[in-house]
Every structure is written in structure tokens, then in C-alpha cells.
Amino acid sequence: MAVLASVIERIHQDPPREFGDQQRENIGYAIKVRYTKLNARIPAAVAGAMYLANLLDQLDSRLARIVQRTGPRCTASPDACKDMLAGVENRDISYLQVANALFFMVTAHNGDAYNASVFVEALRHHKAGSKIDWTDVVQGFDKENLHVSKKQFLGLYNALVPLTQEYVNFDIQNLWGGRWQVRLTQLSFVAAFLSTTSEELDVERIPRLRRAFTLEDYEGAPEAIRVYAAGAVKHPLVSRDATESLFEIIFQSQDTYADAQMLGIPETIINPNMTVFLCAASAVPKPWAPLQDQALKQLFLPFVLKQHPDYDFVMHSLWLHDRQWVALQLVHFYQQQNTLLAFIYEHAVEHNWLELLLTIQSTFGVDIAAYAHSKGQCDLTEWAQPLVNNLGMIEFGRAIHEFIVSKVEDEASAEKERMPRTSLPLALKTVHALLMMLEDLLGDDDLGPLYRQCLQTYPRLFNYGDDPKIDEILEEQCVIGHGLAKEADAEMQERYKQMYGATASPEDIVKELQECKVSEDPDKQDLFAAMLQGLFDEYNCFGEYPNEALATTAVLFGGLVSYNVLSNIAEQAAIYMIFEAVSEYGPDDSMYRFGLQAMLHLLGRLKEWPHLAERILRIESLQNTPAYTAAQNTLRELQQDGIVLNGDSVNGITNGTLDDDFPVDSPTPPFSAIRPDSIRAELYEEPNEDVSDRVMFALNNVSARNLAEKFRDLDTLEERHHQWFAHYLVEELAKSQPNFQALYLQLLETFDRRLLWAEVLRETYSSCTRMINAPSTMEQASERNSLKNLGAWLGALTLARNQPIMHRNLSFRDLLIEGHDTQRLLVAIPFTCKALWYSRTSKVFRPPNPWLMELLGLLSELYHFGELKLNLKFEIEVLCKDLGMDIKTIEPLEIVRAGRPMSENNLLTPYVGDGGQDGFGDMHIMGLSKRAPNERFSPEAVIQALPDLRNMLQIPTAAGNVTQPQLREVFITAASQAIYEIIAPVVERSVTIAAISTSELIQKDFATEADVEKLKSSAYTVVKALSGSLALVTCKEPLRMSITNNIRIIASRSIQEPLPEGQILMFVNDNIETVCSLVERAAEDHSVAEIDAQLAVAIDDRRRHNEQRSNESFNNPPVSRWAQLIPEPFRQDPQGGNASGLNRQQLGLYEEFGRQARITPATHASSMSQDVRGQLPDVLGDGYLQNMQTPVETPALPRQTPQQQRLPLQAPPGHLVNGYMDATMAWQKALDLLDELLQTCREASEEHVSEISGDGPIRRVFQQFVALFQVQPPAQRESVAAAAAERCIVLLYSEAQKRLEYEVLARVLQELNMVSVPAGHRLQLFLVNTVDDKVYNIDATVVLMALGLLDVSTVDVQAQKAIRAQRSAVLPFLLGLFDEIMLGEHALAMRADFAYTYDALGQWLTAEPENDTLRQVVARLHVPINQSNGMPSPPQGNKRDQLEYTFEEWVRLQRKQLPLHSYLAFVRQLYEKHITSEPEDSLEFLRACLEMCCAAFERATGRGFATQETAYVHIDAFAKLVAYMVVYQPPADGESPTNKFTSLGAILQLIVLIMNDHQVKQREQWNGRVYFRFFSVLLCEIHEAEHHLGPQRTQNIARRFASCLEGLQPKYFSGFLQYWLALISHRLLVPILLGQGRASGGWDAYVALLSIAFDSLVALFNAPGVAPVVVQEFYRGVNRILLMVHHDFPEFLVERHYQLNSKVPRGCVQLHNLINSAVPRNVEQPDPFSPGLKINRLDQVREAPTIAGNIEEVLMEAGIKEAVERVCVGSDFNDDDCSLIAVSVAPEAGQVDSTLTNALILYIGAHATSASTVFSSAAPSARLLERLLLREKSPITRYAIAMAMVNQVRYVNAHTHYFATALTHMLTIASPEVQEQVLLSIEERLMAPKPHPWGILVMMLEIIKSPSINIWELPATKASPQISQMLHSLVQSSDPLRMGRSPLGGSML
DSSP states (O other): OHHHHHHHHHHHHSOOTTOOHHHHHHHHHHHHHHHHHTTOOOOHHHHHHHHHHHHTTSGGGHHHHHHHHHOGGGGSSHHHHHHHHHTSOGGGOSHHHHHHHHHHHHHGGGGTSOOHHHHHHHHHTSTTGGGOOHHHHHHTTOOTTOOOOHHHHHHHHHHHTTHHHHOTTOOGGGGTOSOOSSHHHHHHHHHHHHTOOTTTOOGGGSTTOOBSSOGGGGTTSOHHHHHHHHHHTTSGGGBHHHHHHHHHHHTSOHHHHHHHHHTTHIIIIITTTHHHHHHHHHTSOSOOOHHHHHHHHHHHHHHHTTOSTTHHHHHHHHHHHOHHHHHHHHHHHHHHOGGGHHHHHHHHHHHTOHHHHTTOOSHHHHHHHHHHHHTTOOOHHHHHHHHHHHHOHHHHHHHHHHHHHHHHHHHHHHHTSOOOOSSOOOOHHHHHHHHHHHTTTSOHHHHHHHHHHHHHHSGGGGGTTSOHHHHHHHHHHGGGOSSOOHHHHHHHHHHHHHHHTTSSOHHHHHHHHHHHHHOOOHHHHHHHHHHHHHHHHGGGGGGGSOHHHHHHHHHHHHHHHHTTOSOHHHHHHHHHHHHHHHHHSOTTSHHHHHHHHHHHHTGGGGGGOHHHHHHHHHOGGGTTSHHHHHHHHHHHHHHHTTOOOOSSTTTSOOSSOOSTTSOTTOOOOOOTTBOOOOOOGGGOOOOOHHHHHHHHHHHHHOOSSSHHHHHHHHTTOOGGGHHHHHHHIIIIIITTOGGGHHHHHHHHHHHOOHHHHHHHHHHHHHHHHHHHHOHHHHHOHHHHHHHHHHHHHHHHHTGGGTOOOOTTTBOHHHHHHHHHHTTOHHHHHHHHHHHHGGGGGOSSSSTTOHHHHHHHHHHHHHHHHSOOOHHHHHHHHHHHHHTTOOGGGSOOOSHHHHSSOOOOTTTTOOOOOOOOOSOOTTTTTGGGSSSOGGGSOOHHHHHHHSOOGGGTSOOOOOOTTOOHHHHHHHHHHHHHHHHHHHHHHHHHHHHHHHHHHHHHHHHHHTTTOOOHHHHHHHHHHHHHHHHHHHHHHHHHHHHHHHHHHHHHHHHHHHOSSOOOHHHHHHHHHHHHHHHHHHHHHHHHHHHHHHHHHHTHHHHHHHHHHHHHOTTSOOOSSOOOTTGGGSOTTSOOOTTTTTTTSOOHHHHHHHHHHTTSOOOOOOOOGGGSOHHHHHHSTTTTOTTHHHHSOOTTSOOOOOOOOHHHHHHHHHSOGGGEETTEEOHHHHHHHHHHHHHHHHHHHHHOOOSSGGGOOTTSHHHHHHHHHHHHHHTSOHHHHHHHHHHHHHHHHHIIIIIOOSHHHHHHHHHHHHHHHHHOHHHHHHHHHHHHHOOSGGGOOHHHHHHHHHTTSSOHHHHHHHHHHHHHTTOTTHHHHHHHHHHHHTSSSSOOOOGGGGHHHHHHHHHHHHHOTTOHHHHHHHHHTSOOTTSSOOSSSOOSSOHHHHHHHHHHHHHHTOOTTOOHHHHHHHHHHHHHTTSSSSHHHHHHHHHHHHHHHHHHHHHHHTSTTOOHHHHTHHHHHHHHHHHHHHHTSOOOTTOOTTHHHHHHHHHHHHHHHHHHHHHHHHGGGOOOHHHHHHHHHHHHHHHHTHHHHOHHHHHHHHHHHHHHHHHTOTTTOGGGHHHHHHHHTOTTTHIIIIISOTTTTHHHHHHHHHHHHHHHHHHHHHOTTOOHHHHHHHHHHHHHHHHHHHHHOHHHHHHTHHHHHHHSOTTOHHHHHHHHTOOOTTOOOOOTTOTTOOGGGOGGGGSOOOOOSOHHHHHHHHTOHHHHHHHHHOSSOOHHHHHHHHHHTSOBTTBOOHHHHHHHHHHHHHHHTTTOSSOOTTSHHHHHHHHHHHSOOOHHHHHHHHHHHHHTOOSSSHHHHHHHHHHHHHHHHSOHHHHHHHHHHHHHHHHSOSOOOHHHHHHHHHHHHOTTTOGGGSHHHHHOHHHHHHHHHHHHOSSOOOOOOOTTTSSOO
């Protein structure tokens, strides 16, 4: 490598003789080829040597060349270097010159000859060098193709780093950081820096180093992490600039990552230092690009899984940098694989993240809280309280319910079905805690089934929660699993056998269970759980028990509750099951009897559950039962004992009437703790109406703004009205309007009346008393909210004003105790908390006030020991928090606990919440799916279902020490893991979205369709297409990244040496499509089950409708009126066109949906060549959409040049706004710079821009002008740039004088266009709106066109307008312009580009033929007469170039709205100039054109960014040229016009020959699309000119075209198969051939084409190795063509049926049906299912069908025509003739001549029906048929004869009648073998999809009715269920059959 670099350097610096540019290019090419073959990148040393050679040739390398000439001695010492610099001109010491010289020094002679540090030091003391900005020097390395090695980088670094001590503004980190223009160059600098070692470059000594992390960041970390951090901070990756640049560049797109791989960055920098890179990259500021985020996520996963030894350092660092991102990734990993929760929990505990992770509101948060609870790290009650506040109790309860159900289902599938777990199992104590939490959140209807489900899945839960010792035993048993031992199950079965066998009683079982319940023996506990689990499992089967066993079970079930065998959850579940039995079943049902008998055993405990007693009274079926009476007595006793229930309808009885002993207004005992003062009645007086209205109006409209004004209306309030005022203020305002309470208090303070304060306070106590004692307050949440408002009002009146709440009026302590005793804490606690909340602002009553602290201690006791619901606990928590205290630190009192214990009567009663917010994170996402969680997608299932990847993936060849098996194993494993990681979320999401969309769409559009199969078929088509497409676009890039990273990780573990990145990239690129197709297929397959679930209800509705109301139209859901307003044929009319379902066009939309080919995404830059990538960077690349400017984003500024960076510093401070120039200053500065630039150009000696030096004054001013706009804010930049553009255009067209000025101003305008979009429009507006002749400026127009700022079409249109206005100034302008852009050395346009101008010139010349200037302009557009070639200015080289130039002129002529005569003039010139006049010349020209089109097409399609229109421009123009030549070219002298069509035939033959030549040469690379486009456009162009041709000439052209298609048949052009099929069915060809061609040969031509299609189908059937999908698609295409002809041209099929049937491949019954079911338009057929239909009674059966084709000729060629005539005509039946006929149709080589067979049968039928259509078995024709069919021994021949006869059973006509009767008769006399074969030929026609020939339906119905045939008893009918089903459907249905799919694609539509 070093030798090669040295050789290259020596050759270029000291070249041999005759060494020029060609030899230099050859060397570069040879080097590229060498390393390409080695599959390796060009080494940095070699690349540097190659670049060095180009560097020395640049203008900016004069200083470098001086250094080269001087030699290494120039840097031997500072003095020598100063001597050298003394001879250097000052202009040669610029930042670019210095940068190039430095690079030369570190590169030449392997960097060992020169000392760059000496050079830099000497340059600092140079007069010009001291002014150098070294930041600009560093920027000078930002060039294309410049790459540095580590040694070169160190040379530059060591030379430049001393400058940081002297220059404060010089940052050495710009040598690798910042944002460079050429990112690949920057990447090489970054890679060189990061590859240095600590000995080569000490990172800690880099001046002002910006670090990604520091050692101080880890001060509080564990010792191991701090030790690792001490080493990590010394790695170069700690440089934030380097890591940010690396991270941003390589993960910007796939192209940049490939570039990084070519530089070896992943294998040399990232992989060996993965830990440091990941930590440093995480510190890069966000937002990140998608690939950056995906890459970091992929790198992060192994550390989460603890697969890397330094995972603790990474987890700590990433959390330190961005804990939110880490938390999101952990949730993402959890969602992909729930079992990763254990790793996440371990990290959370190790790094103290758990508290934060527990706040995440999603399924992840619930799961980690449950897992932490099982480990003793989480109190679920405390965790749930803030979530209840955020979500509401109902939503939170539902979320927990769904979580438990999913866990239960997963546990059940793992324990019972042995399926792999999809999540971590719940601990027993966690299940119990979650269920106890739900007790306060959900109702019985939700809790009961959940309790049962949990008890069945977690059987040890039956005895959990009563005794801590027992709980510990049960938890130990569950460590190995929740399932019970087999021994316990066996003992359980034995006990129940004894009970049901009468050897043991239920009482014995109860006693044993009681003993087991308290036993500390684990086996006894398992027996207890097993017996109860078995009993609960059998609950659903109790209804099937015999009466005796049912009674025994009821006694046992009731006894379990009665004797307290069950407790807690199990007890509540049992009670729920008992009540379910008596509620859901009627008295006559066994389950009801079980429930009632079991209920009788728990009546003794009914006082413990008053709400159950009330519930019994609500069950009507329990009236007149002992249970009903017991419930009444229980409630009566409870009232007499003074035990009051909660007043809500859920927790107790309502205030309704139970019976006569319970009055309606049965009062609840009032709280004795609240007692308002008595009212002073003597002072009370209600004001009159005027006063009350005025006061109420003022109170209702008072606000803080108008308080003083409204108070004036209230100030007149008298003292006798205070009580009325206080009542209104409290009851009507303060109680219901809490937001205005402060205003009302301010109003009272304004009154400042002591009596009024007292009355308001008294009225407040009174209102509180009424509210807190009202039963409605317990029942209604709104009433409780009003009570809380009153509590707040009371606190504001008293505590907030430092006034006490008198004990005589209210004792909060007694209120809480009474509330606890009477179960009314639901109202007491919120009221108390709201009132005490105001003590926080009090000077007297805030903590540590003893009165307040006592109340807080009581609340703490209730909080910890009162078994409060979550919302009440939350009220207490909020109060303590606002008082600045922690409820956990408040010592609970023992007031409540010292009294009587709390009642446990509400174990089963749910709390009805006040409502809550919707949603609970992502808990509801999967609720969109209609399937249960255990039915959904799992990655394990798909991995098992995947095909063997070893046989699908392409493995590259191993290299080095890696063996091929090792390489295969690594790649296969990596791909499998990638699929496993991504397939579950991608498929689940895609399927769910697609299924929901499809379901909604289908149910709307199929509202009138009752056919279930059509509904399902359409739904399957749409959902598969949608889900597959969604999965495909979602998975591709993540799969690519995942496979790449997996390969590296797996290879690092199993292979000693790293794999080459090129090999990894090759594998990924070769197999990404294959892997993606697996995900796509999985989504499609999985979507069927989901759409079935989504449409289950709709399908059931249709099935019920078809069974019960099949004679009525279906309309569900009802069609909206909007759908009925859509135009036909898509209008939905349930009473009209859609009464029997969707029409064909409507169904066609869905049937076509899945068949549309998916457009292949354009190839991205990753597949471009290096040349293309260099020329067109970022053209629609991967980041295109992300990088587009949006209205809310500021476009990113390009990297500034040094002049741009200095520009703002030069502005006066007074003119800066927020760091920017104001608009006025910027505008003035732009004008000044423009004027200065123009003046500088005038003074310059250069003539063109290309001659300007790099540091000249023009370039300096130009750069200042450009920099001015780069530093402006976006809004200001737009306006200033637009104004500057206007000024620039004026200068360009008015003041510029020489060519240099024009070119520079055009460059300025080009820069402004890039800065501002409005600026780019100014030129067009100027040209459109300016009427002055100054716009006809030749120099300005030429330079603008050269830079692409002015399009030639714009000039053409402007010139046309001027010529039509006859403005003379335009003529000299055109003369000069044509000389410049068309006839000059560097042509910019062709004459065809000025088509509009030429047309306008011709009109003006006609009007003024003597205008000399005009004649000169026209002469410029014509070639002088003395030139032989008549076309305008083609190249005078070889003839092929001339022809191609001519055709390019025609292509340029294709313009919109160009008049027809312009095209005709061009065609006429072709003829007149002898290019198309002679056949040989014409064909040569056309061949050159076609090959030019093919080349243009290949070039366009080879570029990934090319559009379809671009690819087809040339071929479309060629087709148009051929059409115009055929239609419009005048005939030569004496030539007939019809010869044009002969010439068309010759042209088409030429096309076919060229196609064949290209196919032979290109083979598999041959692409038929361009030729298909030619033929399609040619048909369209001829159709446009049809009015010019006439019908006869159009027919001739169509026949020529059909003849051409015969030559293009698939037999000769296999790659043109599908295109050929599309052409023969072209919408512009078929109507001409079939609509008007019966007599002119069109029908014959189309029969030939269809025959070729049938022959091609046979060839595909028999061809080995042809993909089935190819055959299927071709068959479907042929099928569609026949269907189209069947619908539009039925007469063609009727008359040509014999010829077409003869060509149909064997087995393609559907094609026969399409041909034979055609009916002439003038024939009306009766319904074949009409009752009593007799075919012989129809008049139509006496009419013979029209037959085309020479049948007799076929028979004559076979030599049997005379024999057939003798047999059919003669009275004697000659056996010899019959034998001759039979022998002629016998098979040859196993095949029967179908043409002869069909012709023979048709001839016999025609002869037999010529006299009479009645079949007579004695007639000669009938005997001949009988002889051929019944006596033939060859099954093949018999089948052919039968098929030919069935082909004649078509629509109603004489032949149908004859052959239907003949076949029926022969079935009655045939042998069983023949009978079966004939029936099969008929039945298979009906087994195929519709349409079915009318005659076959009628004939089969007659066969079914025939007793002599008795088709039902035939062996073939009995042996085939399909045949039997078809026959049953035929008999019973009144509609045509709807049968299954055919083997070759099924339904025709």
C-alpha cells in the first residue's frame, strides 16, 4: 500500500515523457478497478497520493507548488522556511493556499519529508501570514475527494494545535467537528481523530475540549462505574464534536452508512468501543433523525439484556443524559417482548429508577408495579392513588381489569396448554392485592366473573389473605408455578366420589375443608385449593347434574359460605355465582334450583350483607320463597337495631318502600356532630318583589370588575332582610358556584356588618346540616360536590379569617366517628378536608395547631386502618400535602380502633365513581382488536411457521479464516432474530389498522349485499392488500438495521476476526426483500382471522337473513341518502338496482383492488453508481421528507464561509436587531454591494467568469453579497432577496455593458434564487410584465439560459408574442440569439425548441414578404440550399449522427398546444429531403430512431430518480412520428393511398425484427416495456386521426396491426407475454376488428389472435420450470378477454364458437363456458329454472344458428367428407364408412384432433337439423353419433366426442335442442363407464364458475328428473360430495349456481 502510494506520487510529481491527462486517468481507473475487485476501499495513503496529484494542478495550490519545488529543505528549520516564504507573493498566502500547502506536506513522501509545524511557525511571523485566519485554513480542507489517514491527520493536528495558545478564536476542534459542506471528507477527519491512541494524541490536553461526559458527572455513581468512567473520559469519543459529527453523518441515510463502512468505521471505531460510543452519542442534542434513533435503540438493547459486560456504565450514563429517552426505549422493548420486564426491573432497582418508571401510565407501568410488588418494592395502594386522580376511578379500574385478564389468559395457556409465556407471571400476593384494589373500583357484574377466572387460574387464592402464616406457605408453593400437584387432584376426585357415592356427606366435606383451611401442611393447603377449584370449575355443568347430585352440590356450595370455609375473594365469588344462578335462569331450570337451595344455606349470615338482602328483594323469581321472606325480616331487624345503610343504591337499600312496615320517608339518623344555631324568627322578613329582584340581579351579575357598582345596589339592603339574603347567597350561589366564593367573601367584607356575617355563617351551618344528612347526598355525585363546596365556603368564612368553628355548631372529630360508624365517610371525609384546607392560610389554625393536629391524627387513623376507598384516601393526601405534611409521618390516633370494628358488609359492593378521564396510556390500543390476547400474533408462532431460511437466503462466499458453515450460521441467526424482534408489533399494528379500515369500508359498501361469500371474498382481498402493504413499508428499514447489528453482535461472539463490512452489506442488500416478504406474508395471513372477527356480526346478520327472509332485499346497516345520490353505476339503491345485491361494476372495484401491481419504490441512492451519487446528491434521498421546510420551521443555514462569519461583526451596533441587521440596512447594503460588484466588473480585465482568480476583488465582493443574505432571519431574508433580485434584473437588462458583467449578474441572480423562492419568480414576472424592447437583450438571455435561469420555451413564447405584435426590435434579437445558442460553438438549443417562433415568423412573412430582416431570421432556421441534407443543421459527420440529430429535433418539437401543421411540416420535410421518401432510407431512419428510443429508455430507467414520463418521452415521440408518416405523409407520384398501409406493415415488420435482434442480444436483460409503449401510443395516435382515415382505411390499419401481433406471439417473444396479451385486448383495437370487421376480415384476424392465446396457454401448461403465478396470471388475462368479448360482441363468439372451442386447452372448462354461453342480442331466452319449461315447445329451437368457418374443408382434408355424407344421407347404414370416420378421429400420439372432432359433430348436427330439429335415435345421423360415442373403446376419443357434443348445447336454437336430446337419450342406453364419462363432461361445465350455457342448465335439469338415468344413485354422484352438492343446488335454487373457484384462478371476476 505504501509502495503503491509512493509510486503514484513519484509518477505525478516527476512524470515520464509523454505522460498526460489520458495516462493520469488510466492510472486512476486502474486503481479503482483493483480495489473494487478486492471488495475493499482505496487505502487512505493511496487516495491521498491520487488527490495530491490533482491538488497540485489547481490554481489555489501555487504555494504548494513552491514548497514542492523547494523541497524538504524548506522546512528543515524556521529560518529556511522564512527564506522560502520571503520569495512568495502576498497573493499566494491565503487560507486556501496555506491549506493546500499543509496537506501537501503531510501527504508527500508519506508525510516524513516536510515539517508542517515549522511551516506554520514561520508563517505566523510572515507579514501576510500573520493576517491569516486559521479557522479559514481549517475550512480549506473541506473539499470533495479529500481523505486523510491517521498519520496525515496527526501531522495537521500537531502543526495547528500550538496556534490555540495565541489565537483565542481558533478552535482546533473544527478540524473534525462542526458542520462541513463535504460530509464524506469530514467523516475521514473524524475517523482519523477517533482512531488515535492516547500516546499519539492525549485527549485531555486538547485545548477547550467540549466533552460528551466528564468524570464529575459520575461523582455519585457506584465505584465500578466511576472506575470505568475514569478510563472512558480519555478516549477520543469523549469529544462531543467528534461523536456528534460521526453520529450525525453515518446515520443520516443508508448511503452515508455505506460510506462509513467503506472507511471501516463500524469495525475499527464503533464496535471495539461500543460502550463509550453509545454513552457519548446519547449526549448528542436532539431531535435525532429516524435512522439515528433506530441505531441507538439497536445498540442499546444488548446492554438492557446484560449481554455486554459494561452494561451498568451504559445504563447509568444514558439515564444521566436523557432519562425520558431511556424510559421510552424501555417501554418500547417491553412492548416488543413483555418478558424483558425482569431485566428492566433489575436495572431500575440497581440505578434507583423504579419510582420514576412507576409513574408511566401504560401497560408497562402496571406490569412493572405488579412485578415490583411481588418483590416487595412497591405498595400498590400508594402507586394507584395518583393514577386514580388522573384517570378517574372507572377508567383506572377498567385498565387494571384488562391487565389482570391478560395475565390470567397467559397463565392459563402456559399451565394448561403448555404454550410459551408472553409475559412474566403474577405473584399470588400481587393477584390478591390487585383484586382487593378493584373491589372499590368495579361492580359485581365485572368483579364476579373476574374472581372466578382468577380462582380457576390461581387456585391457591382460595385461602389467601386470612392468615399471614398460611399466606407465606401458599407463596412458597407458588414459586414453582400456580398449578397444583397431581396428587392433590387425585385426592380431590376421591373425596367427591365419596360424597356423590353417599359414603360421605357434604357436612363431612365442609369439616375436612375447615381443617385444611387452617392447616400449615402445604399438601393440605393444596388439597383445599384443589377441591374448591374443582367445584368452581364444575359450576357451568351443574345444570346437567341429576337432581340428587345437584341437591348435594347445592348443600355443599351453600355450606361453604355458611360455615365460613370461604373468605374474602372466594366468598364473594361464591355469592356472585349463587345470585347469578337465581337471576339468569328461570324457576324451571336446574341452575335456578341449585342457586335457590344454596342461597337458603347462607340466609343465616344475611345480616352481615344487608345489600344482599335488598338485592334478593329485587329478584322477582325469588318472591314467595323463604329467601325473600328472610330478606324482608333481615332488613326490618336492621332498622329496628338502628343500623343504617349507606344511602346509595349500590352500597345499600334506596329510600324506596320495601313493604308496609317501611315507610317511604324512612329517615336516616342525622349526624349529631353538626348543629346550626336556631333562627331568629323575629328578625326574619322577606323583602318585596322589587327589592328581591334588584338584589338577586346584582348578585347574579357581580364580578371583580364591577363589584363597587353592584355594591351600590346592595348597600340599601336592610337588616330585616339579612336572613333572606344569607339564605339566597349560600343556597343559590356559594353552594353551586365555588369559583365565585372569593368574590362573595369580598362582597361580605365590603358590607362589613357583623350581623350579616353571623347570619351567613348560621345559614351555612344549616345548609351543611341539610346536605350532609340528605340520602341523596350519598346517592348522587353532584350532591356530594355541592357539600364539598359548602365545606370550602365554611372554611373560607371561618378558618381563613382566623375565626374558629365552634364546637357547639360542628365537631369534625365526632362527625368523622359518626361517619365511620354509619358508613357515611363518603360524605364526611371530603366535607371535612375541604373545610380544613383553608387552615393553611390561617395564622392561628395552621400546623402545629393542636386542634388541627388532632383532626389530622384521626384522618391518619382512618387512612391507614379504616379500609377507605381510593378516592377518600386521595382527599386526605391532598389535604396533608397542601398543609405541607406527609400522611405517612402523621401519627394515627386510636379513636376509631378503640370503638366497635368496622362492618365488612360491603365486601361485594363496588364503588360507583364520579367519572374520569378517558384512556389509560396504551392499555386500550389492543382493545381495537376483536380477538382475545391468546389468539393474537406472537413472534414464537411466526418463527415456527417460517420456512427454512437456509434455503431462502443468499449467503456470500466466506473469506479469510471464516468457514462457510460459520458464516451461514451467523447470517441465518441474525436474520431470524431480526424477524423475531420486529414482526410482532409490525404485524399486529398493520393487521389491526387494516382490519378496522376494511371492516368499516365493507360494511358501508356491502349494506345491500346478502351474499356472505362475496362479502368475505372482498374483505379478504382488501385486508390482505392493506395489511401487507402497511407491514412492508413499516419493516424494511428497521429490519435492515437490525440484521446488520445482529450480524456484528453474533459474529463478535462466535468468530475470532471481524467480518468485512462489505460482506455484511452484500448479505443485507441481497436478502432484505426476501425477509420483508416474510413479514408481509405473515401480515396478510394473519389479517384473515382479524377481519373474520371484525365482520362476525355482519356475517351472522346475513346468514340469518338468508335463512329467514331470503325473498326480501337486504339493507343493513341502512344505506344513507348520500350514498343514493352518487352517479351510476356506483350509486347504492336498496330498492332499485341494488335490491338483489351489488352490481358488477361495484363488485369490480373490490375484485380489482388486490390485483393492482404494487409500484416498486424507486431505487434510492444506495443503488446508484458512484458517479451519479457524486453528481446528484440527496435527490429524493431517505431524508428528503424530513428535511423539507415546514411553515413552523426555520430553514437550516448552510455552513458559513469565513467572510460570512465576519460580516455581522462589521455592521454598526446601532443597526442590529436581535443580532441581525434591520431590513432597511440590509437592503441598502445589498444595493451598495451590487453597484460595487458592477463597477468592479467594468474595471476588471477578464472577459468571462471562468477567468476570475480565486482571491480577486470580484469574487470578494460577490462573496460578501452572498454572505449578507445567509445571516438574515428567514422572514427578512425573503423580502430583501426579492428586492435585490429585482434590482439585479434591472442592472442585467439595462446597465450591464460587457459579457463579464452579464455573467456575474446572472450568477448573483442564481444565488438569490437559492436563497429565496420569491426571488426566483422575479425574472418571469419581469419578462411577462415588461413591454419595453430592452427585454430583447441577447447577452442577458444567453447567460441566463446557460445557467438554467431562463428556459428556452419561455424565450420561444415571448418571441412568438412579439412577432405576432410585429415588434421589429425582436428580429435583430432573434438573429443574434440564433447565432449564439444554435449556431455557435456551445449550442444551448435546437431549432425545434423555437416551434412557436417559427410558426409566427411564417405568418408575418406571408404578410410582409419583402421584409429583408424578417427573411434573414427565417433563413437562420433553414439550412443553405447548397447543403445536401434538407434538415436544419444536423452534424456533418456520418449519416447515423445526422439521423439521430433529426429525430432529436422531432422529440424537441413535442410541445403542448403546438398546431398540427407544425408537425405536418416536419413530416413533409422528411419526405422532401429524401429521409423517408425511399424505403431503404426510411427504414434506416426508423431503425436509428427506435434504437435511440431504447437507449434513452434504458438511461432513464437506470436512474433511480427518473420519472415514468421522462423514460417514455422518446418512444412516445417515435410512435407519433410513425403515425403521422402513415396518416399524413403524401404519396409519391403515381402511388396509391392504400400503399400507406403497406408501408405501415413494413414499419411494423421492422419493429418486430429489431425487437427480435434486441431480445437475442440482451436475453434476460431485455425489457419489453418500451415496445409495449410504442404500440399503445401508436394505436392512440391513429385513433386521434381516425376522422382523417375513414372506416375502410382504419380497418386496413387494424388488420396490419393484428398481423404484427401474430408475429409477436409469446412463442417467439416470451418476455413480451403480458404485454402481448394487453395489446390484443386493447380498447382501441378490439372494437375496430370485431365491431366493423365481420365482412372485412377483422373477425378472422381476431380468431387467429385468440387461437394463438390458447396455444400459448397450452405451452405454459406444459413448459417445465414456469412459475405457477405466471400461468395463473396469463390464464386470468385470457379469461378476461373472453369475458369482454362475451359482453360486448356476443355474435362473434356465437358464429366462431366452433373454431374457438377447438383451440381451448383441455381442462379450461371456464373458457368453454364463456364461448358457449354467448347469446345473440336479438334472441330472448326463457329462465332455465322456470317451472314446467319444455325446450321442444319453444319456437327458437326451430332456428339454426349462424356458423362461420369452412367445416367441409376440414372434413375434406381428413378424407371423410364423402363418407359422412353417405352415412347421413343414405338409407343403409354402412359400417365401413362408420369405421373410416371413427378411425379418422382416433387419437394420434395420444392426442385427438379437436378441430376435426368439433367440425365432424357440428356437420352432423347441421345436417340432422336441416330437415327437423327433433332427435330420432333411428335416424342415420343419430346412429352415427351413437356409434362414435357409445361403441368407441378409446376413453380419450369418447371424451373428445362428448365434449364436442356438449359444445353444441348453447343458447336456445336448433342445435342445442338436438344435442341436448341426443345426450340425454344416450345416457339412458350407455354402459356405466360411458355414462359416467358423458355425465362428467356435462357436470364439469356446471362445476365451473358462471356463466353457464343456457342449454346445459336445461339439459341437466332434465337429466336429474329422468328416472331411467337416476343420477342420484350413480356411483360417481355418491362418491363426489361436490357433484351431489351442485345437483342439490341446481334443483333447489332459483338462481344460477354459485360454485367454488376453479383450479386456475377461480372466479372469473
